[in-house]
Amino acid sequence: MIIEILGPGCKKCVTLGDNAKAAAEAAGRAARIVKVTDFAKIAAYGVMSTPGLVVDGKVLSAGKVLSVEEIGRLL
Known part of the structure; x- marks a missing residue:
């Protein structure tokens, strides 16, 4: 699975990337x-x-930082 984080590298982008990584790990993917x-x-x-x-x-999302749980539901 390839997860792309779109953005200039701001704090919100970093947080979304961290949450996406955690969600994928929690899902065992x-x-x-x-x-x-x-x-x-x-x-x-x-x-x-x-x-x-x-x-x-x-x-799957634009303009907001999803939680680990929200991303997990989308995966």
Whole structure:
């Protein structure tokens, strides 16, 4: 599973990345976390508000920091 965190690298982006990693581990799923900071790539996903969460190419969230539990439900 590839989890992409979309954003400039702000504190919210870091927190979302940490929560995504914890959720994947809790679900027992192997995941590679990729940080996407290029705004052209972020816009290509249709995300205009960061941080964004993309799992295997599908945008699951934009503009908010999801908790570990919320991400776990989406996985």
